[in-house]
Amino acid sequence: AQKITQTQPGMFVQEKEAVTLDCTYDTSDQSYGLFWYKQPSSGEMIFLIYQGSYDEQNATEGRYSLNFQKARKSANLVISASQLGDSAMYFCAMREGRGDMRFGAGTRLTVKP
Amino acid sequence: IAGITQAPTSQILAAGRRMTLRCTQDMRHNAMYWYRQDLGLGLRLIHYSNTAGTTGKGEVPDGYSVSRANTDDFPLTLASAVPSQTSVYFCASSDSKGRRDQPQHFGDGTRLSIL
Numbered sequence: 060a061q062k063i064t065q066t067q068p069g070m071f072v073q074e075k076e077a078v079t080l081d082c083t084y085d086t087s088d089q090s091y092g093l094f095w096y097k098q099p100s101s102g103e104m105i106f107l108i109y110q111g112s113y114d115e116q117n118a119t120e121g122r123y124s125l126n127f128q129k130a131r132k133s134a135n136l137v138i139s140a141s142q143l144g145d146s147a148m149y150f151c152a153m154r155e156g157r158g159d160m161r162f163g164a165g166t167r168l169t170v171k172p
Numbered sequence: 173i174a175g176i177t178q179a180p181t182s183q184i185l186a187a188g189r190r191m192t193l194r195c196t197q198d199m200r201h202n203a204m205y206w207y208r209q210d211l212g213l214g215l216r217l218i219h220y221s222n223t224a225g226t227t228g229k230g231e232v233p234d235g236y237s238v239s240r241a242n243t244d245d246f247p248l249t250l251a252s253a254v255p256s257q258t259s260v261y262f263c264a265s266s267d268s269k270g271r272r273d274q275p276q277h278f279g280d281g282t283r284l285s286i287l
Contacts, residue, residue, distance in 0.1 A: 103279075104281075162215040
């Protein structure tokens with residue numbers, strides 16, 4: 060069964076606007092971590108933000124924030140004030156306890172000038 | 173600059189040939205990983221190593237082998253390449269596989285085409 064689901068294959072956003080990339084996950088563990096990575100067209104994988112299952116506050120890193128809704132098992136990435144350089148593939152990932160990291164299929168974000 | 177180096181950057185290989193993808197890290201991380209990335213499937217774990225001298229199987233290990241003779245190097249070998257192994261391969265590392273809060277740091281990837 061798919062552990063991580065990203066339902067938006069592609070998203071468009073106007074420059075300077077905010078955008079939300081969806082991620083839902085499936086786990087019966089109480090202890091897990093959620094990650095977002097960015098993959099620009101050059102191909103490298105860049106770690107953006109982390110949220111622990113026990114963290115009470117939503118994680119934030121600069122223009123990135125994670126909208127963590129534990130009961131709904133969702134961990135949406137919010138990018139504020141989009142920039143052209145934000146155009147990339149974005150991957151949501153989860154690690155349960157000491158288990159392997161599992162990745163979603165990704166969302167391609169295009170920022171329009 | 174500290175990080176992960178993968179080689180080659182890209183390779184075209186005839187089916188049936190043996191190929192080793194190289195991965196070296198200089199961050200002294202204990203854990204290392206190999207993933208393949210395929211369109212619509214995200215990244216899938218092939219093999220991992222918790223520490224030098226140990227390896228484990230991931231989600232899609234068939235047709236691949238790894239070794240971890242020291243902390244820095246984690247080569248991935250395709251003993252007899254098949255076209256379904258055409259993919260982009262990423263090596264990654266983290267300080268500890270056991271820590272759920274540890275992000276993984278990735279190399280730039282190897283694009284492999286099997287004909």
